[in-house]
Amino acid sequence: MTAAFSLSGIAKRYPHFALQDISLQLPEGQIMGLVGVNGAGKTTLLRLLTGLAAPDAGEVQVLGHRLPEEQVAAKRDIGFASEDMRLYRSQTLRWHMTLVQRIFPAWDETYADELLRRFDLRAEQAVGGFSHGQRVKALLLLCLARRPRLLLLDEPTTGLDPVARIEVLEALSDVLRDEQRSVLFSSHNTHDVEQLADTITFLHNGRLVDSADKESFLDRWRRVVCQGTAPADLQQWPELASVRNSGSLVEIKARHWNEQLPDRLASLGLQVQRVDSMALEDIFVTAVRSGAVA
Amino acid sequence: MDKALQSGRLHYMDHLRALAMLAGVLFHAALAYSPLMQPFFPTADRQSSPLVDVFVWLPHLLRMPLFFTVSGFFAAWIIAHRGPTGLLRQRIRRIALPFIVAWPLVFLAMSAATTWAANHVQHPSPLLRLIHDWQANPDAPSLPPTTAHLWFLYYLLLFGILHWIARTLDFAAPGRWLLRHSPGLLLLGLPLLLTLALASVSAPHPAPEGLLPQFWAILFYGAFFAFGALLYGQPEWLERAKKLLWPLLAACALCYPLFLWQLSMETPSIAAPTASWLVALLEGCLAVWLTVASLLLGRRLLDRPSPIMRYLAQSAYWTYLLHLPLLLLVQYHLMDLSMAWEWKFLLATSVTIAVCLLSYQLLVRHTPLRRFVG
């Protein structure tokens, strides 16, 4: 199975930010959610994948093409929409659709019309009159209707009202049903990621914190509440992400839960009261705060 | 324009063009025998007749406005059928290229003929005498070149650009509004507008042969071009104007003698180089009414296919390019003969038309030139 994209040993340096030692892969037909706080490097990573930026070190391969040398060939099969992208305000959506249609032979006019209906957009309206949500949906339409093999979306649901958000998520789910297409979308809305993604990647401070499939994450992480007092060196255990004393209770968040952990904790005088699985948002915040790198 | 003729409704437009072209040859030939033009026209013969002045100004007022109206109409037709890029290609092929090639040739031919005439004709016109004296003077400044009778092509190109500007900036709305209402509105309003332009030049209005575009010509001829273009989009205007045909003809029959009489009273001078408001108004009225009347008459009488008219229409462009230098040459040679002016006129026109048509048949009709000037 070909990889939709693969990054190996990527580094990219800017004056006040650096992406370091990123190695990442996405098999075709999968959807990956890229999670990170603002400034973590999501946009930079996406730019590297579209060939808009060239890495200072390492190799980028997208759909079998080396980037940025073969970016033209790669971009023929990529649909990229980012938060800072704008369309030409004085022109209508229909003008943009005609422009994209001329460039991409795979443009599906029927699908485009269907998306117009689902997204509730007027093609003959000038883009300058669109609201933020309509603009995001318009960009998405222009991406989706040309049936790209790889969709790269930078924060597709950020700033959308609940109705628009559902419309976008539904459209993305439809893409998933096609097993040939891959999607990478970045978000700091972990609910969306949880809903859609097969694989989840955490990015923080320009480094890859963790990357695994969703089940793995949910399996590995546990929130453990114990009775007792935690010794100072409990924080050093590699399986534990955070330890918090709260009166007579200790709240532990474990990144690598295993069956032996309760016994090991008991040996330190901590009685396990309950073990809960963690929501992705909680996992993310804990991982970031603990500052650990995968 | 051949393809356009497939659609029956456009026969009369093309036939009007053919007739106007022939009228042009007759008009230019007749100027040599017009007392009014004696001081100004190079082929002014020693024989002239006031009868010429009675008839010749009618085609003058009608011809070029009609040409521009038909051109505007066809420009709109091309945009509708082949898009703006189609129009651009057509303009380059049929107007820009022929203009660039024909202009130096025509200009040189006419200059050579005139220089020859200035030095050899025994009975020169006042203008030829002037040229002769001018050339004898070694210090005489050289005159700037003019576009000669190819000014029509020059202004067509200019109107092409202005047409693009009007489409891009959507200036057509007032025109469309005007054509939606009673035809009387345009028939009364347009002459008033044109009076402004015509009052800034001498009467009868001259040909704008200068290298730089002139406001009055853009306003006057541009109005007809715009009218033609708008007419394509609203052809029912002509239908509504049908009932005004006889009133129009009657009004022209009244205005024309009035115009001639007024013209005879106002000879152009240094003190008053431009036409009076009255003359300008009469010119404007006649130009508009005669053009519309021609369109209506053409629609009624010429709107059926005719092989002869078709041939004349197809050869009209070549005839247009060739006729003036040819006519000058013939008339310069006729100047020393003591024939009656009627015979000279007949000879000049028939020789010119014959040579134009013959050269068209031999050099253009079955050659690659046809795409450009055929």
Place this chain on the structure above:
Amino acid sequence: MTNNASIIRLLVAKDWQLFQKQLALYVLAGIVALCLLALAKPWAFYLGSLMLIVVVVAAACFSISASLMVERKEHTLAFVMSLPVSPWDFTIAKLLGNLVTFGVPFLVLCLGTLGTVLFTPLPDGLFVYALLIFGYVLFAYSVALSIAMTVESEGWNTFAMIGSMVLINPFIMGLAQIDAISSQIEQDAIVWSTPAVAILLTQVILSVAVLGFTVWHHARKPAFY
């Protein structure tokens, strides 16, 4: 760098569609200016030639600003870059677009002015003088375009554009100081004095060099960012 001809054509067509309206206004102003010159009256000549210079300079600034600066400011650049174009295709498309939106009016007005000088009663000595002024506009345009292609800051771009055009005044005054040139203006003959030839050659060579270097520099960029 392979040339993606069809994409480049589409990009230029896109720019044309976006800027048609403003371009139409400039062409209209240019035609009005030429008509004013045709009136052959002193006030009309002054007004007409002033309008011509304004149109040429405005067309230059508009051309650069609309094609490059506005794209950056409005963030439409990101949209264009997401299409299958390389930085080289993009550079060529912008260059071609600029050649048309600036080059055509510039050439028409330059030739028109020179023709007017030669074929009207104006002294032919104006030919060299006018050519030098047009040469300066060309040079200022090349510099402003190169800076716009290289620098992202809108402030610096505006400064470069307006600054280079405004310097036309000192340039014209400087020309008047050069005896060999200013003395020929009133004469009815075209005289190519050494300073005139030198200045014209410098203008043309520098314009080509500046633009050429910028284009070459952009060609070596592997990616947009």
